[in-house]
Amino acid sequence: MTSPSTDASPENDSVIAAASARNRRIVLLGNPNVGKSTLFGRLAGARVHTSNFPGTTQTATHSRVGTTEFIDLPGIYRLEASLDELSSESAVCRAALAGRLPGSDERAQPDAAIVVLDAANLSRNLRLAGEVIRIGLPTVLVVNRIDQAERRGIEVDAEALRDRTGCPVVLSNGLTGEGVERIMLEATGVREPGAPLHDRPLRVWAEETAQSCVRRSGNRADAERLTDRLDDFFLHPILGSIAFMISMTVLFWVVFKIAAYPMDWIDWAFAVLAESVRGVLPPGAIRSLLVDGVIGGIGATVVFLPQICLMFFLITLLEHSGYLPRAALLIDRLLRPFGLPGQAFVPLLSSHACAIPGIIACRGIPDRRERLATILVAPFMSCTARIPVYVLLTSLLFADRPALAAVAFTGCYLLGAATALGTAFLFRTTFLRGSSRTMAMELPGYRRPSLRIALAATRDRAWMFIRKAGTVILAMVLALWWLGSYPIAPPSAAAEDMRLRAQEMSNPAQASALLERADRIDARHATSETFMGMAGRAAAPIFRPLGYDWQLTVGVLSSFAAREVFVSTMAVVTASGEEDAAETETGLKRLATATRDDGQTPLFTRPTSWSLLVFYVLAMQCLPTLAVTARETGGWRWALLQLSYMTALAYLGGMLAFALTGGWA
Amino acid sequence: MKRNRDVARPLSERMTTISSQPDAHFPLTQLKRGERAQIDGCSLDGACAAMIESMGLDRDAVVSVARIGDPCVVLVHHRCGGSCRIGLRKDLASRIAVRPAVDG
Numbered sequence: 001m002t003s004p005s006t007d008a009s010p011e012n013d014s015v016i017a018a019a020s021a022r023n024r025r026i027v028l029l030g031n032p033n034v035g036k037s038t039l040f041g042r043l044a045g046a047r048v049h050t051s052n053f054p055g056t057t058q059t060a061t062h063s064r065v066g067t068t069e070f071i072d073l074p075g076i077y078r079l080e081a082s083l084d085e086l087s088s089e090s091a092v093c094r095a096a097l098a099g100r101l102p103g104s105d106e107r108a109q110p111d112a113a114i115v116v117l118d119a120a121n122l123s124r125n126l127r128l129a130g131e132v133i134r135i136g137l138p139t140v141l142v143v144n145r146i147d148q149a150e151r152r153g154i155e156v157d158a159e160a161l162r163d164r165t166g167c168p169v170v171l172s173n174g175l176t177g178e179g180v181e182r183i184m185l186e187a188t189g190v191r192e193p194g195a196p197l198h199d200r201p202l203r204v205w206a207e208e209t210a211q212s213c214v215r216r217s218g219n220r221a222d223a224e225r226l227t228d229r230l231d232d233f234f235l236h237p238i239l240g241s242i243a244f245m246i247s248m249t250v251l252f253w254v255v256f257k258i259a260a261y262p263m264d265w266i267d268w269a270f271a272v273l274a275e276s277v278r279g280v281l282p283p284g285a286i287r288s289l290l291v292d293g294v295i296g297g298i299g300a301t302v303v304f305l306p307q308i309c310l311m312f313f314l315i316t317l318l319e320h321s322g323y324l325p326r327a328a329l330l331i332d333r334l335l336r337p338f339g340l341p342g343q344a345f346v347p348l349l350s351s352h353a354c355a356i357p358g359i360i361a362c363r364g365i366p367d368r369r370e371r372l373a374t375i376l377v378a379p380f381m382s383c384t385a386r387i388p389v390y391v392l393l394t395s396l397l398f399a400d401r402p403a404l405a406a407v408a409f410t411g412c413y414l415l416g417a418a419t420a421l422g423t424a425f426l427f428r429t430t431f432l433r434g435s436s437r438t439m440a441m442e443l444p445g446y447r448r449p450s451l452r453i454a455l456a457a458t459r460d461r462a463w464m465f466i467r468k469a470g471t472v473i474l475a476m477v478l479a480l481w482w483l484g485s486y487p488i489a490p491p492s493a494a495a496e497d498m499r500l501r502a503q504e505m506s507n508p509a510q511a512s513a514l515l516e517r518a519d520r521i522d523a524r525h526a527t528s529e530t531f532m533g534m535a536g537r538a539a540a541p542i543f544r545p546l547g548y549d550w551q552l553t554v555g556v557l558s559s560f561a562a563r564e565v566f567v568s569t570m571a572v573v574t575a576s577g578e579e580d581a582a583e584t585e586t587g588l589k590r591l592a593t594a595t596r597d598d599g600q601t602p603l604f605t606r607p608t609s610w611s612l613l614v615f616y617v618l619a620m621q622c623l624p625t626l627a628v629t630a631r632e633t634g635g636w637r638w639a640l641l642q643l644s645y646m647t648a649l650a651y652l653g654g655m656l657a658f659a660l661t662g663g664w665a
Numbered sequence: 666m667k668r669n670r671d672v673a674r675p676l677s678e679r680m681t682t683i684s685s686q687p688d689a690h691f692p693l694t695q696l697k698r699g700e701r702a703q704i705d706g707c708s709l710d711g712a713c714a715a716m717i718e719s720m721g722l723d724r725d726a727v728v729s730v731a732r733i734g735d736p737c738v739v740l741v742h743h744r745c746g747g748s749c750r751i752g753l754r755k756d757l758a759s760r761i762a763v764r765p766a767v768d769g
Contacts, residue, residue, distance in 0.1 A: 077719035082711065123743040124721040154746055203723065210745035224740075227750065228731045231738050235752070329736045329752040435710065439754040440717050443738065 024068045025108060026187050027096055029132060030116035031125050032075035032366075033325075033444045035144045037061075038174035039116055040072040041456055043184060060096065068188055071096065071110070077124075079131040089366070097135060112138040112190050114183065119149035119156050119171075120445075123210035129165070130202045130209075133194035139167045140186045142179070146171050148445060152223050153216055160213035166195030175450055223445070230446055234326045244327050247318065248349055255311045255353040256384065262306035270299030288485055297477035300562065301470040304356050304624065305462055311350055311357040312461045316454040319364070322446040332439045338421045339428025341365060342439065344374040348420065351381035352413070355625045359632055360461060369432040373424045375632060376642050379625050380420035382413045385564045386616055392567050393613045396592055396604050412617045419618060419649070465628075472627040480561045480623075482531075489529035495521040523572050532558050546615065546654040547608035547663045549596045556615070563621035574603060607663030614657040619650035690762040694737065694755060696730045701742070702763035703727055709760055717761070721749055727766050 028043075030036040044063030061072040073096055074089040081090070099109040113132050117125040122143070132139050143156045162169040168186040172179030197205050234240045274291045281287040318324045324346075332342030340348075343365045351358030358378045365371040382390070390412050398405040428434075491499075498518040505511040527533050528550075536554030543553045551573045559566035574594035594603040604612075620626065620643050630639035658664070690705040704726045707714055721741040722728070732738035735755035742748045753761075 077716075080715075080719075082715040118749075119747075121721075121743070121747045121749040123745050123747060124741070124749060127719075149747075207744055210743060210747065214745040214747060216746040224731075224748075228738075231732050231750075231752075235732060235734070235736055235738065237734070326752065329754075332754060333735070435712060439736070439752075440720060440722070440757060441752045442720060443750040443752045445750075 023064075024112070024188060025110040026068060026070050026112045026114060027110045028070065028072045028114045028116065029093060029128065030075055031077055031118065031121075031128060031442075033442050034075070034116050034118040034125065035174040036075060036116040037072060038453055039142065039144060039172065039180070039183070040070065041453070042174060042177050042180045044070050044072075060092075065184070076128065078128060097132070097137065110137065112140065112187055114140045114142055114187050116142045116144050119143045119146045120152055120154050122156065122214055123207050126206035126209050127202050129167075130197055130205050133165065133167065134197055136193045138190040138192055139165075139194050140183065140190050141165060141167045141169045142183055143169065143171050144174055146178075147173050147175070148447075155215040155217060157213045157215055161209070164195075164209050164212050166192075175453075227445055231326065231443065234323065235330055237330075240326075240330050244330060247323070247327070248346075251311075251314050251318075251346070252349055252353065254314060255307050255350055255357070259306040259310050259353070260384075263303050266299065266303050266306070270295055270302075274299075289481070292485065293478045293481040294474075296481065297474040300477050301466070301473045301624070304354065304465070307354045308357045308360065308465055309458050309462050311353075311361065313454050313458045315346060315361060315364075316457040317449040317451075320447065320449040320453055322444050324364075325441050325443055329439065329441050329443075336439070338425045339370070339432075340374060340421075340424050341367065341370045344370065347374055347378060348381060348417075351378040352383060354383050354385070355379040355381065355622065356465070356628050359625065359628050360465070362632065367434075369428070369434045372633060372638060373427045373432050375629055376427060376638065376645070377420040377423045379620055379622065379629075379642065379646065380416045380423065380618065382416040382617065383622075385562060385622065386412070388564045388567045389559075389616045390613070392570075392588070392591070393604075393609050393616070395588060397606065397609045397613070399592065408613070412613065415614070415617050423645075423649075472630070473624045476561060476623045476627070480532075480558070483535075484527075484530055484532045484558055486530060489526045491522050492525040495519070495525070524574070527554065527569075527572050545658070546611045546651065547605065547658045548612070549603065551594075551596070551603060552608070552612070559621055561621075561623040563616055563619070566616070605663070607658045607661040610661045611654040611658035611663065615650045615654035617650075618646060618653045620646040690764045692759045693728070693730070693739065693761040693763050694733075694759045696728075696763065698730055698733055701727055701729045701766040703766045705762040705764045707761045709757070713757075717751075717753075717757075720751055722751065722761065728763065 028036055028040055040061065040063075044061075044065065060074070063070050063072075073093050076089045076093050079090055079094055079097070081094075097110065097113070115125075115129040115132050117129060129139065129141055141161065143158065143161070146156065149156065156171065158169040158171050168190055170179045170182045170186055172183060174180075200208075234243055274295045277295065278287060278291050281290065315324070318327075328342035328345070330342065331345045335342060335344055344362070346364070347358045347361040349358075350361060355378045358381070359375050362371050362374045362378070365374055390409055394405040394408045394412075397408060495518040498514050498521070502511040502514040502518070505514065528536075533554055536557055537550045539557065540548070540550040540553045543556065548556065551570070554573055555566045555569045558569045570591060574591060591604060592602075595601060596603055626639050626643055629642055630636045633639065693702075693704075696702055704722060704724055706724060707717065707722075709717070717723075721743075722739070727742045727744075729740050729742065730737060731740050731750065736752050737755055737758050739751050739753060739758070740748050741751060
């Protein structure tokens with residue numbers, strides 16, 4: 001047996017020097033839950049980027065360190081093809097090993113592989129290593145989590161393992177960083193494949209190899225007994241469910257409530273920034289572009305960060321503690337009838353705060369079809385951005401009956417969740433049909449979660465969101481700003497007349513009231529003359545079966561990017577300039593008394609309000625979510641399906657609500 | 666086979682009531698907590714079988730049950746001394762057949 005990396009003859013040196021002149025590609029492989037990603041984080045540092053495997057939702061994480069490119073592949077148990085039907089991970093790993101790496105057009109076989117092994121579970125982990133050695137790729141074996149194994153009385157003899165496999169072996173602990181430098185050294189130096197396995201069956205080879213290098217010491221019963229007790233509790237149908245509900249309530253409360261503070265600060269900061277820019281620049285196209293387009297657009301992206309960060313911080317803590325896989329196993333029973341796995345619960349729950357972190361959290365779902373189904377239905381969950389619209393419409397419907405308004409409000413949440421589950425069932429029995437991945441999950445040992453790892457994961461997620469989704473969101477906000485601002489209508493005659501009258505008034509309070517009314521009339525006039533206003537007029541016949549006139553159609557269209565915009569657009573569009581200067585409650589009163597073009601029919605009739613309420617429960621109306629779906633599913637195909645399905649359903653739902661509440665009578 | 670009520674009796678007895686053959690097998694769900702057995706096979710479709718096999722639940726693997734119920738927790742014991750813990754839905758576990766461990 002040889003250990004190739006330690007030979008340092010002169011020829012070898014020159015070979016190494018020549019090889020290091022070009023980039024070296026090193027792939028990281030390993031079973032799920034062996035600490036591979038933590039090790040990768042140690043190796044790669046902060047500058048990582050992910051790319052999707054073409055046509056799949058599987059991602060690989062890349063990082064360049066000097067001339068070496070490290071690629072972290074999805075965790076798999078085996079490379080062999082018999083698993084492909086249930087897991088696309090094995091297929092993408094085989095493709096990567098054959099040179100079809102994601103994010104690179106050229107066909108380039110990796111130069112070496114690092115196989116990360118769990119020290120406490122060596123014989124199963126070695127089967128994957130055996131498969132990689134069989135391919136003939138130079139391989140470094142990393143025996144990770146040696147601290148946990150030692151606690152269970154298991155010690156691994158690195159030299160024995162090296163002698164037996166012919167591969168460099170490094171003992172490591174991803175949490176402390178022990179062994180990371182050695183891994184870097186061996187991975188960049190390894191040039192020869194491991195010792196051939198010949199015809200020995202993989203399982204026999206793995207078992208023999210493990211037996212030759214594992215030394216048992218002490219008693220491991222205590223650690224196992226504690227794990228047994230905790231499992232008894234967390235997997236118990238009643239106690240476990242209570243623990244689950246408590247942890248999910250805390251998670252939801254933090255993402256829902258605590259995140260609201262930094263979100264308000266961000267809103268405030270961008271408003272201050274916009275105001276100061278407005279004060280510096282003269283009125284005109286550039287000021288409007290900067291203030292409403294650029295600053296507004298960046299603000300609309302950044303405002304999602306608190307929820308994303310808090311959510312991933314907590315999820316990583318839960319995952320790292322070992323609790324999350326147990327929770328998924330427990331809740332699997334509830335979601336399985338709808339074709340969704342237990343792992344879909346956290347993404348769907350957090351989508352009630354915001355679908356964006358929810359969709360990103362779908363990465364924790366291993367099966368491709370189940371993940372796609374969860375991503376596609378997540379935006380049905382009523383997010384915080386729907387609250388202003390729900391508040392507006394329920395208070396219009398039940399102005400003097402707050403109890404009924406509250407019932408309707410809750411009904412919106414239930415309708416959203418029921419539609420999500422129903423849709424998941426529909427998709428999983430049609431085009432996302434496929435045998436469910438058997439609910440067998442490896443349960444890693446319980447650990448004290450690491451703050452450092454949670455912070456690093458949070459930073460990565462936040463950075464990825466800004467880089468990948470943020471740019472798309474900004475571009476879309478700019479496009480919608482343009483559509484909503486141009487062409488610029490000249491001030492209307494009525495408003496100009498008011499302004500002239502105001503100049504002649506002696507009472508400054510009356511004069512400023514008149515000026516405000518003039519501004520409101522102009523804002524309404526300007527909105528109706530923009531491309532968006534034109535589109536609203538043009539599209540009004542489409543929305544007539546739902547009971548909307550052109551004003552409501554403008555509201556629906558302009559809230560395409562963000563549903564909460566509906567409320568502010570309606571305030572602008574319905575401004576009539578006939579009442580007194582705005583007090584706090586007059587906004588709602590004005591909407592309640594606003595009329596259609598005939599000056600008689602109320603804008604928000606009862607059937608129309610019901611229709612709008614159902615429409616906003618079901619409609620996509622959120623460009624950032626669309627961008628994130630496209631990003632997470634590896635293309636716009638699924639995002640467009642999501643958009644058209646949700647819009648069609650919202651349209652039909654709105655029409656049904658309008659008809660049922662007497663709109664067609 | 667529906668033999669869930671027999672768990673209180675010793676393994677060898679339960680075995681003989683299933684079959685008098687020495688290699689008789691019974692579902693994993695009938696194991697008592699902590700009792701060791703060897704996997705004999707499973708009645709799952711190809712992909713599912715491959716999946717649980719790849720997780721270490723393959724023929725002849727020595728297992729014990731750490732939690733009975735739904736879901737149940739199975740420990741896979743390796744000859745080298747290592748082990749892994751796998752959580753299974755009960756319907757899945759009931760389709761995995763085991764026989765008394767030879768060397769457990």
